[in-house]
């Protein structure tokens with residue numbers, strides 16, 4: 001498929017920690033992340049006398065210091081009114097508990113994302129660690145990669161803060177009135193189970209979080225607590241549905257990289273990418289394979305631990321998607337571990 005053309009109206013991102021206006025009444029704030037993907041975009045939406053905050057960055061000293069500086073500087077005259085978190089990943093929800101308490105504001109989230117955050121915070125507990133270790137071994141991961149994945153699972157607890165004990169639930173089809181503007185709530189699956197997106201139809205603004213990104217294919221991963229889940233099926237379902245709900249001419253305000261126009265074309269590209277990956281998985285799996293053995297064949301370049309965890313989860317997502325549709329079959333090997341091969 002030929003590459004689709006995207007337009008980037010803001011050619012460069014703002015300086016870290018320095019909000020800039022990216023659309024009327026919308027500030028774009030960028031915070032750093034200590035990963036290969038080294039930043040997250042946060043948006044501040046004009047909300048009457050203050051600002052609604054969309055996402056938070058991870059829980060680390062640097063992000064807290066930036067927030068303190070932003071609250072004391074650019075936001076000093078107009079205090080935060082509410083916090084909306086799009087999904088459970090730590091770069092989005094990491095400082096939710098801290099920020100809600102610090103600013104005395106309510107947290108707004110979808111129910112599944114609120115509960116999934118609580119679930120992943122449990123992953124630092126011994127029963128979860130043991131269950132995950134067994135799952136990774138069954139998939140054929142070596143000891144070093146297993147340790148890296150366990151570190152990732154346990155690390156979630158420290159990259160996030162305790163969520164407020166109550167929250168304002170939003171769901172697909174709801175409408176949020178923010179500063180007199182009408183934002184439709186849409187939810188998407190695959191990258192996260194009930195990821196929140198906000199569409200302001202009148203102003204042609206689409207706050208897409210991680211559902212659609214300009215340069216990266218959003219990670220779609222199977223997690224150990226749902227080993228047979230089909231997040232890729234969920235993701236492709238959302239990609240198929242969004243063009244019918246969101247006009248192509250919106251300015252997409254994503255959580256990573258630059259804002260862009262060309263939403264529908266980008267969704268077609270992402271679908272095409274996953275079709276090609278399924279084809280590649282089928283080619284690799286002519287013979288029965290442990291799921292972990294597929295990863296280096298699909299991702300031949302050297303990956304750090306964080307990238308390996310994404311690559312492994314994504315490979316499983318493709319395998320599960322194909323198993324569900326009968327494009328692959330699973331069989332037990334002599335050691336009792338599950339192998340998969342193309343049907």
Ligand SMILES: [Zn+2]
Nearest residue numbers: 087089191210
């Ligand atoms: Zn995410």
